[in-house]
Amino acid sequence: MNIYFITPFPELVETLVKNNISNQGIKKNLVNIDVINLRDFSNNEYKQIDDEPYGGGSGMIMMCEPLFKAIEHCIDKSSHKPKIIFPSPKGEILNHSVSENLSKENSLIFICGHYKGIDQRVIDKYVDSEISIGDYVISNGELSSMIVFDSIIRLVPGVLNDLNSAMTDSFVDDLLDAPYFTRPNEIDGLKVPDVLLSGNHQLIEEWKKNKKIEITKDKRPDLWKKYKEKKK
Secondary structure, X not given: OEEEXXXXXXXXXXXXXXXXXXXXXXXXXXXXXXXEEHHHHOOOOOOOOEEOOOOOOXXXXXXXXXXXXXXXXXXXXOOOOOEEEEEEEEEEEOOHHHHHHHOOOOEEEEEXXXXXXXXXXXXXXXXXXXXXXXXXXXXXXXXHHXXXXXXXXXXXXXXXXXXXXXXXXXXXXXXXXXXXXXXXXXXXXXEOOHHHHOOOHHHXXXXXXXXXXXXXXXXXXXXXHHHHHXXX
């Protein structure tokens, strides 16, 4: 998988990638990451990438021309047609299904937005998928891009040492995950449930399933409703 990040702050993405699980994929030659400095595609000596919005209003808008050039640069470098992603509050809410589908792509381009946003013509011409990480706003697109990226890359076979670990996480089956315990068996009067020490794998799986249902019903009734509807 080839991943491109288009950003005016490449050092931020490089730091995040360096300390991310994707490093495992890079070392195994499963993932190639290319961080593209948007300012390299600016048309003037000041490396300007933003301007005032037409129609007035506060804030600045990321300009078309540098983004057009940067995106075309990534497309030219890619051996497969990339899917272009722009994290945005207007997009589809990120969930496991979205991440799973994107993990099957050969090439992805992330556009890291800043300021008030990007010129709509970039979205109209290039963007395949706008994705929202939730109903709130953060100050830069590098963080939101990395959240989407992290949720994708861990599902690429071979990146995690044990893919089964990812396949038992929350949301995979529309349920929240069961609680986990490790050594010691008891601390400050708090004990590990006896069933987990029993060695009876069937009972343990039943306990985990019941706990997942219990926790989902209590903490995320919306997920529980979705789970029940799928089971009908």
